[in-house]
Amino acid sequence: MPATMKAAVIYEAGGPEALGLETRPVPVPGKGQVLIQVKAFGLNRSELFTRRGLSPTVAFPRILGIEAVGIVVEAPGGMFAPGDIVATAMGGMGREFDGGYAEYVCVPATQVQKLKTALPWETLGAMAEMLQTAWGSLFNALQLKARDRLLIRGGTTSVGLAAAAIAKKHGAFVLATTRNPARERLLRENGADQVLIDSGDIAGQVREICPNGVNKVLELVGTTTLRDSLRATRPHGVVCMTGMVGDQWSFDQFSPMEAIPTAVSLTTYAGGSEDFMRTPLQLLADQVAAGILRINIGRVFKLDDIVEAHRTMETNMAGGKIVVLT
Numbered sequence: 001m002p003a004t005m006k007a008a009v010i011y012e013a014g015g016p017e018a019l020g021l022e023t024r025p026v027p028v029p030g031k032g033q034v035l036i037q038v039k040a041f042g043l044n045r046s047e048l049f050t051r052r053g054l055s056p057t058v059a060f061p062r063i064l065g066i067e068a069v070g071i072v073v074e075a076p077g078g079m080f081a082p083g084d085i086v087a088t089a090m091g092g093m094g095r096e097f098d099g100g101y102a103e104y105v106c107v108p109a110t111q112v113q114k115l116k117t118a119l120p121w122e123t124l125g126a127m128a129e130m131l132q133t134a135w136g137s138l139f140n141a142l143q144l145k146a147r148d149r150l151l152i153r154g155g156t157t158s159v160g161l162a163a164a165a166i167a168k169k170h171g172a173f174v175l176a177t178t179r180n181p182a183r184e185r186l187l188r189e190n191g192a193d194q195v196l197i198d199s200g201d202i203a204g205q206v207r208e209i210c211p212n213g214v215n216k217v218l219e220l221v222g223t224t225t226l227r228d229s230l231r232a233t234r235p236h237g238v239v240c241m242t243g244m245v246g247d248q249w250s251f252d253q254f255s256p257m258e259a260i261p262t263a264v265s266l267t268t269y270a271g272g273s274e275d276f277m278r279t280p281l282q283l284l285a286d287q288v289a290a291g292i293l294r295i296n297i298g299r300v301f302k303l304d305d306i307v308e309a310h311r312t313m314e315t316n317m318a319g320g321k322i323v324v325l326t
Helices: 045-051 121-141 158-169 181-189 203-209 223-231 273-278 281-289 303-315
Strands: 004-010 019-025 033-042 067-074 085-089 104-108 112-115 149-153 173-178 194-197 214-219 233-241 265-268 297-302 321-325
Touching: 004 303, 019 303, 033 085, 033 121, 045 303, 067 104, 067 121, 085 121, 085 273, 112 281, 121 158, 121 233, 121 273, 121 281, 121 297, 121 321, 149 158, 149 223, 158 173, 158 181, 173 181, 181 194, 194 203, 203 223, 214 223, 223 233, 297 303, 303 321
Parallel strands: 149 173, 149 214, 173 194, 214 233, 233 265, 297 321
Antiparallel strands: 004 019, 033 067, 033 104, 033 321, 067 085, 085 112
């Protein structure tokens, strides 16, 4: 094992160019930690927000990255063996301590899942946080059941595409939105039964298909469309706000009595390390390997191209998960 590693480090908030490559010492794991040789990691919107300086609890300099997949190098506590294929996510990665934008990362063993799989690294790199978020939103926050009518607002996001595939396999009727009519085929290939072109006001379209409204909504755009998603929901339905690709964290004005229809529930999903560990990642990896579950990879970059990878994330045009290989 080398003494040093390549890492993408940020010293102050800014655009994609705020990320710079440098040489850092390989971290040394203590008891209860795992040193992982990172093979791949996915990009996430939360890392974009942190890079912009919108995560006030994150101190710079920092190696970003809330997830990683790779091979165990050392695990002093004995919970893993050298050579194990593993995935890790959340738990302070890239925020409280240095994360996955590096050739090696050291994380608590309590947020690591071992995988037995022959899937390529670019596929595994797309899975950890994306599937954790999709699975947790659907089955923890929304308590999805077969025959539910599910609206996915922001259907062409990586989480939206994964959620559609998982929900369809679970027996739900899936409606998914996009602002780009050219993305309809992509959505249908991933499990959408109905595709809605999103102008910002789709509650009327939803009720043409489901006259009483849908009973479950996965909101991935955020506060910019949340009021309309609530209007598309039937009484006793649930709306879960998980994503913020609309780049607006809060309402300018919010009147709950006006915004939330009677008997409609509003919840959120953030997904910590405990949620990641509850995600059946091995089962999902097996489904991906068997061709049962589709993983959409939008673009693959090398660590040297981390700035361009972040520029691509900002455009929302990747058409799937952005993965970086080390």
